[in-house]
Amino acid sequence: HVISDFDMTLTRFAYNGKRCPTSHNILDNSKLISEECKLKDLLNTYYPIEIDSKRTAEEKLPLMVEWWTKAHTLLVQQRIRKDLLQDVVKESDAMLREGYQLFFDHLQEHSIPLLIFSAGLGDVLEEVIRQAGVFHPNVKVFSNYMDFDETVEERKTSYLNAYDIVLVKDETMEVLNALLLCFGVSLPRSSS
Ligand SMILES: Nc1ccn([C@@H]2O[C@H](COP(=O)(O)O)[C@@H](O)[C@H]2O)c(=O)n1
Numbered sequence: 001h002v003i004s005d006f007d008m009t010l011t012r013f014a015y016n017g018k019r020c021p022t023s024h025n026i027l028d029n030s031k032l033i034s035e036e037c038k039l040k041d042l043l044n045t046y047y048p049i050e051i052d053s054k055r056t057a058e059e060k061l062p063l064m065v066e067w068w069t070k071a072h073t074l075l076v077q078q079r080i081r082k083d084l085l086q087d088v089v090k091e092s093d094a095m096l097r098e099g100y101q102l103f104f105d106h107l108q109e110h111s112i113p114l115l116i117f118s119a120g121l122g123d124v125l126e127e128v129i130r131q132a133g134v135f136h137p138n139v140k141v142f143s144n145y146m147d148f149d150e151t152v153e154e155r156k157t158s159y160l161n162a163y164d165i166v167l168v169k170d171e172t173m174e175v176l177n178a179l180l181l182c183f184g185v186s187l188p189r190s191s192s
Helices: 023-028 039-050 057-077 082-090 100-109 122-131 152-162 174-182
Strands: 002-004 114-121 139-144
Touching: 023 039, 023 082, 023 114, 023 122, 039 057, 082 122, 082 152, 114 122, 122 139
Parallel strands: 002 114, 114 139
Antiparallel strands: none
């Protein structure tokens, strides 16, 4: 097994002198988050604590829990749409480290599981790996995942992308029976 965290370990810390975003930052910098949402204030308060070498892990732990509890409460209020995450990641400056292709492919070729444990956002970081084309079956992510309240309209879009036929408000079997007839299955006569 190879065990890794994600943000700034598998992803770059900076590129061309500019900081690269963490999975939280990707959302925070996106159109999905309103200007009033104070995730950046939280980052400015808690990130210096996270990297403060003078504090012990015991000291930091409750403060880190406080950070992600506050951040996740704010994120829930933003009512983020799952179907927009793909674009948000595409438009972000997130980058896996140079040489990532070789690293991920090599582990895959040798059937070595890559276990990623991250205090970031699982839905976002999975999308980063997917878009880089290296989300191989040996990659398993343990992270925070969002629960989405999808509206009927959003669900319809993802169903339309996935299936040839999508029935809305149809309580009958008419389409199914018509398909069976098309495929040459003979149906018994209805008794009613
Ligand atoms: N609300 C938060 C919470 C955490 N972060 C940063 O994400 C990093 C997650 O890193 P992993 O190594 O566990 O993948 C963490 O180090 C925090 O700096 C954040 O930006 N916002």
